[in-house]
Amino acid sequence: MSYLAPETLEQALSALADPGPMRLVAGGTDVFPALGDRPLRGGLIDLTRVAEMKGIAARDGGWRIGGAVTWREILKTDLPPCFDGLKAAAREVGSVQIQAAGTLAGNLCNASPAADGIPALLALDAEVELASRDGTRRLPLADFVTGVRQTALRPGEILSALHIPVQPEGARSSFLKLGSRRYLVISIVMVSAVLWCRDGRIAGARIAVGAASPVARRLPALEAALTGLAPEALGAVTTPDHLAPLQPIGDVRGSADYRRAAVAELCDRALRKALHG
Amino acid sequence: MNTHSDMQAGQDTALPGPTTSKTRLVVNGTERVLEVDNRTTLLDALREHLRLTGTKKGCDHGQCGACTCFVNGQRVNSCLSLAVMHDGDEITTIEGLGTPEDMDPLQAAFVAHDGFQCGYCTPGQICSAKATLEELRAGIPSHVTKDLLANPPLSPEEIKERMSGNICRCGAYANILEAVLDVAEAR
Numbered sequence: 001m002s003y004l005a006p007e008t009l010e011q012a013l014s015a016l017a018d019p020g021p022m023r024l025v026a027g028g029t030d031v032f033p034a035l036g037d038r039p040l041r042g043g044l045i046d047l048t049r050v051a052e053m054k055g056i057a058a059r060d061g062g063w064r065i066g067g068a069v070t071w072r073e074i075l076k077t078d079l080p081p082c083f084d085g086l087k088a089a090a091r092e093v094g095s096v097q098i099q100a101a102g103t104l105a106g107n108l109c110n111a112s113p114a115a116d117g118i119p120a121l122l123a124l125d126a127e128v129e130l131a132s133r134d135g136t137r138r139l140p141l142a143d144f145v146t147g148v149r150q151t152a153l154r155p156g157e158i159l160s161a162l163h164i165p166v167q168p169e170g171a172r173s174s175f176l177k178l179g180s181r182r183y184l185v186i187s188i189v190m191v192s193a194v195l196w197c198r199d200g201r202i203a204g205a206r207i208a209v210g211a212a213s214p215v216a217r218r219l220p221a222l223e224a225a226l227t228g229l230a231p232e233a234l235g236a237v238t239t240p241d242h243l244a245p246l247q248p249i250g251d252v253r254g255s256a257d258y259r260r261a262a263v264a265e266l267c268d269r270a271l272r273k274a275l276h277g
Numbered sequence: 278m279n280t281h282s283d284m285q286a287g288q289d290t291a292l293p294g295p296t297t298s299k300t301r302l303v304v305n306g307t308e309r310v311l312e313v314d315n316r317t318t319l320l321d322a323l324r325e326h327l328r329l330t331g332t333k334k335g336c337d338h339g340q341c342g343a344c345t346c347f348v349n350g351q352r353v354n355s356c357l358s359l360a361v362m363h364d365g366d367e368i369t370t371i372e373g374l375g376t377p378e379d380m381d382p383l384q385a386a387f388v389a390h391d392g393f394q395c396g397y398c399t400p401g402q403i404c405s406a407k408a409t410l411e412e413l414r415a416g417i418p419s420h421v422t423k424d425l426l427a428n429p430p431l432s433p434e435e436i437k438e439r440m441s442g443n444i445c446r447c448g449a450y451a452n453i454l455e456a457v458l459d460v461a462e463a464r
Contacts (some may be wrong), residue, residue: 096419
């Protein structure tokens with residue numbers, strides 16, 4: 001197996017264009033366990049040294065999170081309350097050791113239905129930056145993850161960064177994960193909420209649910225139902241109709257009915273947590 | 278979890294280019310230059326090439342924490358990382374924390390509190406305990422930290438949460454917690 005550690009995006013992209021199977025790796029916390037007993041073959045491009053993929057930068061009112069940024073870096077960075085949900089997800093991915101190596105971009109490219117990072121980033125309306133030798137394109141995260149372990153990443157492309165757009169003033173957020181334990185566990189379901197108030201009323205909300213459909217989904221009907229509500233009135237607002245975009249399955253971690261019931265409760269709790277901490 | 282996976286991978290074709298690399302690691306303060314197969318994990322480089330067998334191979338999948346060591350001051354699972362990815366990095370293993378004659382306070386506390394039974398997970402537990410105390414001192418929040426802006430308390434709850442990436446199949450958790458609390462409170 002050949003190994004390359006490019007230091008610029010240009011070098012990484014030209015390495016990826018070389019003939020033969022080249023695999024991209026950053027933290028390795030999904031790639032290496034997925035090998036099982038098979039050896040690595042072909043070539044490996046290590047993205048952790050690519051300058052353009054490092055660091056978190058505020059720009060144009062929003063933020064650019066480099067593709068090699070780890071969960072640990074998110075936790076250590078001073079970010080406004082709209083990032084509390086993403087930070088909560090960062091504290092629940094794998095273990096602390098995993099958080100030190102694993103990247104947000106890798107979580108997206110791995111495209112597991114149970115990826116802990118996707119609901120929080122969907123609720124922040126994140127976009128992905130996809131670099132290729134032909135230039136750079138941007139896609140809403142909702143259009144990037146297309147199915148179970150499937151993304152819109154084209155051959156020759158690298159997910160070079162995430163972009164978080166400017167958030168409404170006073171936006172707060174939360175993330176709740178249900179697992180059979182807290183750590184080193186695959187989520188049963190998870191919910192992330194971002195919401196903001198004006199004149200004592202909820203002025204808008206974004207709610208995303210993971211592990212209850214092939215791809216994590218926003219809940220537009222619930223978001224619409226929240227607008228105009230008084231925060232104190234927020235009790236059990238989530239109804240079965242609001243969960244229409246979800247298609248939970250039954251598996252070893254829980255039945256489909258259990259997942260539906262858990263999502264409704266978690267949505268209500270996530271909203272209260274975003275509002276009241 | 279987290280990595281760039283790739284849509285073109287999966288073929289078994291061998292690529293041209295070297296399959297081994299010269300890798301410079303600074304291990305426990307000493308520079309070591311290794312010629313390793315690119316596929317060698319950091320764990321195997323430590324154990325098989327440098328004969329530092331204190332770092333243990335448990336699951337080899339990033340789930341048990343037995344292989345925990347420090348890379349540039351951060352704890353990682355050395356089984357989930359290739360040695361070649363750490364060219365120039367500073368690695369600290371259990372051997373770098375203390376020796377039988379001159380134990381780290383955490384090593385002494387694990388002995389004093391009987392924080393193990395078979396001992397296989399212990400080096401990883403002690404590395405994580407060391408990191409736990411440093412992370413608490415640096416004010417880095419965990420999942421159970423209530424106030425994200427205040428310094429997290431040196432509580433059993435915080436220590437248990439931060440040690441949660443290390444599994445002990447003998448079930449010595451109660452004594453491990455006592456050992457870590459002992460050192461935390463002594464500081």
